[in-house]
Amino acid sequence: MQTPLDFLTKGTRANPPRPGFTKADQKHMYRMGKVQELKRNYRPLSALSFAVVLTAIWEYLMIANTEGLTNGGLAGLFWSYIWTFIGFTFVEMSLAEMASMAPTSGGQYHWVSEFAPPAYQQFFSYVVGWMSTLSWQAGNAADCFLTGTITQALLVVNNPDYEPQRWQGTLFVFAMVFVLYIINIWGHDFWPRIQNGLMVLHVLAFLAVVLTLWVMAPHNTSKAVFTEFHNGGGWPTVGLSLMVGQISAIYSVLGSDATAHMAEEVRDAGRYVPLSLFWSYIGNGLMAIVFLITYLFAIDDLDAAINDPSGYPFLYVFKSAVSISGVNALTIIVLLIVSAANVNFGASTARQTFAFARDKGLPFSSWIAKVDQGKEIPANAILLSCTIAVLLSLINIGSETAFNAIISLQVVSLMFTYACSLSCVLYRRIRYPDLVPTARWSLGKWGPLVNAIGLVYTLFAFFWSFWPGSTAINAEDFNWSVVLFSGVFILSLIMYYIQGRKIYRGPVKQIRMARLSI
Template identity: 70%
Template sequence: MSGIHDAPNGEAVPAVEDKLHFRASSTDVSKTYGLDGVDDTDATDDIYSRANAPRPGFTKSDQKDMYRMGKLQEFRRNYRPLSALSFAIVLTCVWEYLLLANTQGLIDGGLAGLFWSYIWTFVGFGFVVLSLAEMSSMAPTTGGQYHWVSEFAPPKYQKFLSYVTGWMSTLSWQAGNASGSFLTGTIIQSLLVINYDWYDPKAYQGTLFVFAMVLVLFVVNIWGASWWPMIQNGLMVLHILGFLVVLIVLWVCAPHQSAKAVFTGFTNEGGWSTMGLSVMVGQITAIYALLGSDATAHIAEEVRDAGRYVPISIFWSYFGNGIMAIILLVTYLFSIASVDDALNDPSGYPFIYVLSTSVSKAGVNGITSMILILVVAANISWNASTARQTFAFARDNGLPFSKWIGHMHPTKDIPANAIFLSCMITALLSLINLGSDVAFNAIISLQVCALMMTYSVSVGCVLYRRIAHPELIPTARWSLGNWGVPVNVIGLVYSLFTFFWSFWPNTVPVTLETFNWSVVLFVGVLVLSLVMYVFQGRHVYNGPVTDVKAPRL
């Protein structure tokens, strides 16, 4: 076989003499090598032995997947199975996010509301994650949801649905990218509050701290991209050790509530007409903490043997982190001596109040700094996934200035322009903080509603294909089997349920300052995507399915 040979472990090893740097659809590749009319199966290895040579690390399964999807290997596959799992575990950081960002859950629902909303969110969202994991095995591509919609939607609607899903996916990941930096930036500001009595925090100062966090993301993802996969396993160890440290400190040192208060003590500080409505609004805390397990799908083209290990990393990062978070959450709720005092703490973060009732100021600084390091690491990985999703959509001509956004750096093999754009969008979204005290809630609500829309459409499309044309479902090495239909149905229902609640404000009555601005941003981007589709998208965007080397209707 020309230009490739098998390693002892069965992986495809590229020949060094083949130095081809270009991108094309599968049809273009066939024309380039004079393979028109040649059977796809016979041509696969020959095409990819040459076209993928500059990008080491792929296996034969990766070759076949990329060829079937009509994509060339542009990234280096630097993530081994364990580092891919570590990447997903550290990026999702469920117990950290649940500990840091639980204000809304405590306002709307209290101790019991936060606990029970997390439990049903963990179960319900699990069906969505299972569906996403299977689709990532069917089509392991950086594009994720918009690609899956393009493959599985009814042919009449695939182009339009894929285009809108791509815009919403880009919006959701960009909002998530901003929320992480906002969180770390304002926590630094809170540490100043508890350490210096003279410090009077201002909104613009918090925004400046967010800018500093954005600079860290940019520097690491541009100049540290080659070594970042190598430290993921170490970060996962730190993630587990940090969990144990916080758990033991709260078990041993914190004052403890009664079990009755934790599991049955619902409160309604948001002013809603009923307790049930309050808890529904407060579930955004649990939803936000559990988002992001599909991040590995957006680095699929950098994972070795992606069709197998990307879904594994999605599955185990969700359920492993989710169970750890249950243990941490119960411990944390037992340690909140007063919900009112926690919500009114000068730092602005209830967890800092809990730590201050448990350990000295030095202990608060040490534990918070450790958690901060973990969340900054998660933000770096989140920025990497965000940039790659944005790059992939631009690669398929889905965004304005697609040629620039979809440019691959010629020596670093990273989407440098997409990384820069993602950092700039985070900086712009952080400006909401200057005009609203609930900017963080608006950003996470924007992330949730946009992401749930993409989940609803992609799961709905694979459900349609599974029922209407099961013979056209791609082979998945990680498959739901006969459970596919019920899992997809429950996942679809849960996604729509969460989408509905993501737009609600934190408290009533609603004022200009407490209004949930996510609905404005969401509708604005949705309208923009529709306008772009009418004037540009329908002329230049065909959807990834047009490149797929597989039978389709």
């Protein structure tokens, strides 16, 4: 006589058994009503390495701190990162526990579907699914764009007569997307095997940058680094400027939940996905504090750093510490890590898109959710994600402001999905505590408090993410994220009433009651 789990263990002709998953993985997939279609290539250590490389907080804080230095200055960037790291820790703990409860590539929209009030599960899950999909797609394009513009900036450092053109930067983005596609399609087996090496490179790059700045860069005073704030946006008060400038710190920690979207490719995901998610965040976050203090002490002229011809303050710092050859070496090392993070981010983006399409949340869902049976990867979702990144990067040719607006969509949309997820799991904890799924990585009795603090911080960050960088209200400086977020939100509502409410039932309709006695 067959057990309810035999179809996962033994498979069928249409869905042959996939090697590598554990009994716990089988039970989780059965409870969530999913068939194991993807190969579980990631062992515990490679899953942690994947998360560490992708999170890359100190690297992103280094390359994207102009807004924080402009609005807040040295002290502002430091203290805004400290409270962001502390506040987001509660978000991260909550996401890790939900990833243990339901280790699925769907992430936020799946958790909302499981934990929201029954009357609103379908609607909330659909809207969150759209916002999550579009935010990850925007983030995928943004990360590729960063590598392209940093390459151009390095050309400026080596040749001051070079005048960067937007179309050239777009070509560099194309190159990054091409690498991302090749590795995610044809490198799907070897890529997990080199994650441990990439994590070592991530640590070595950190040591190379920090030690170089300690020894060779000019040094600022402690008073300047920790107590002197800067209001470069023309705001009425320094405090208001500081709130606006915290976007640099917020951006650096975004995407730290990406490992959750790889859950169906991690062995014993209910245990090791939350461990990877949480400890990669803590480790990277602490490294970022050490880096940030070192970096801020090395900025001897704030205005010169902000207005460096390269467009990146970190290149000004590198130039003040080492020769042009040294600048090239340090920047290339960082670019390698960021490029690897882009590949990992692109993989997570494709899996989230694949999962939402599998639940019929997107147009052409059957094509997007198709799994390559030979490679055991969502090849069409990867192709779609790369195509969207290319199309979004074309906008940069016409207007950098328009492209930056799309980038800003990532921040507000992700914060929206986090807020919805935390709200729903907190609701379930308070209203129906007996129906909260078993989690091997559990917050226990502290769960409601952690969820509540995480929710408050998420709403706080969500509010400030809409603010422009200065009081100069014009098309170039305006923060268009409010327009794009509203537009995408309205689009998701239209899609729900046209298509979603008819064919989308949400993951909760497939949930089975199964005892996870693991």
